[in-house]
Amino acid sequence: MFYLLIFLLQMKLIKIKTDLIKAIEFDKRLGFVPTMGALHEGHKALIKTSQKNCKKTLVSIFINPTQFNNKKDFKTYPKNLKKDLIYLKKLKVDYVYLPTVKQIYWKKNDKIKLNKLQNILCAKFRKGHFEGVLDVLDRFIELISPQKMFMGEKDFQQFFLVKNFIENKYNTKVYICKTIRNKNNLALSSRNSLLNKQSFAASEIITKKLLKLKKEITRNTKNYKKLIFILKKELFKNFDIKIEYLECRNTHNLSTNILNKPFKLFVAYYIDNVRLIDNF
Template sequence: MFYLLILLLQMKLIKQITDLNKAINKEKELGFVPTMGSLHKGHESLIKISKKKCTKTIVSIFINPTQFNNKEDYKTYPRNLNNDLKVLKRLKVDYVYIPTVAQIYKLGKISKISLKKVDKILCAKFRKGHFEGVLNVLNRFMKLISPKIVFMGEKDYQQFFLVKKFIEKKYKCRVYSGKTIRNSNKVALSSRHNLLNSDDLKIAGLITNKLFNLKSLISKNKKKSKNLIKTVKEELIIRFNIKIEYLECRNLINLSTGLHNKPFKLFVSYYLNKVRLIDNF
């Protein structure tokens, strides 16, 4: 407890909007890393990039209820504030903003955000209202913080794609993506790993490596992508007894399924021991 108090004395921890305004009012080169806490090496990577590209960096810790389409998922989402603050102090973050739900959503009504039909794919198809919630809360953060650059990871590439399109059109701000950080088994780091045991993570590693191989095969023959995906999908479901929400290829230009002469990624969402994991390759 004493150690935590020392950390807080040395780091600008902000909980109120009035204090936020005072702290960052004159910052013109501010990097913003929005998080929901339970920080891992992926978050750390984004923070380090922000510190290199911007004069000052602000990190938010806010588990946003409006982006959860499942109330139980919101309740069980990993929370570890004490550890998060130690990580941020070690990284010498300039500002840490930890608002309450009431504080963020009492800002008043903001124009309703709706996804276009073409964007209701992948996670948006299976998590109704999820990205609307993400864009809503980031819109509110943008009005409060006015950063020069927002930093997001590529693990949730669809989120990055939608946020970039929304933020850069509405604000004088860039949205920068950081590469996905993986563990020794090539599994993309996620806060949800705190809900899995070691055996689950080993299985996730086997699945991940299988999907990396699948991406390689598709890259060599895009015309056979549907058949290759179907075969691997059936194999993974039977072998590991998992539920796969989606496993499909999308190009990086507009996230459509047209792959001809376009860079693309293989996207997946699956449930392992009731925990939902996403990745792209």
């Protein structure tokens, strides 16, 4: 433990809000990467992008209780703080903020509500999730005032909502970074660590089939609903999964109008009682 503390000394580890305000007071070109820990190569890509584009980088580790609509999911969310801190030190992160719930939720903010058009995809199936995400990031941005914030493309709907909300309220710019995948194209996710070996392999096969579907839809957009129906039937038959949604939406406003527009194929499914999301 002693050597770990010495190792971390050069990286500013901050737990108290007043200490954070003092530490970053004069950092005008600050990059912010919000995380819930269980760090992996996807987080690394966000951090590296921030370091390339900002003078200093701040990473937060905070498992936000308000964005979980399932208590069991909150309790079982993967965590390994010691490993995360060593990982961040190796990446030469300038600041790491580890707030408590009381440090973040010390006051009541205006209640955030999604409108009807926003209540789609994950918002439809995880009631209150994005309201919790927007609330906590609102609090972080108000406290930190970063010049730029970096988020992953795997959570595209989250990025879409956060960018609109934060940039309309603050001077912070929100940037998206490409999804990092393993050698079999499965998107890296902290939740992957909860999968057993069989389910992990199955998720890789499912990803391969979804990538193929995206190519087929690109070639034959008019029949995209039929193509999706065919694949869903195949997935139900061959894999023990529960699909919440599998649909196409354009990247401009997330509407279902994808004809002659850039679009993504969005998916959320449960396998081995673990919820995975992706987009292609």
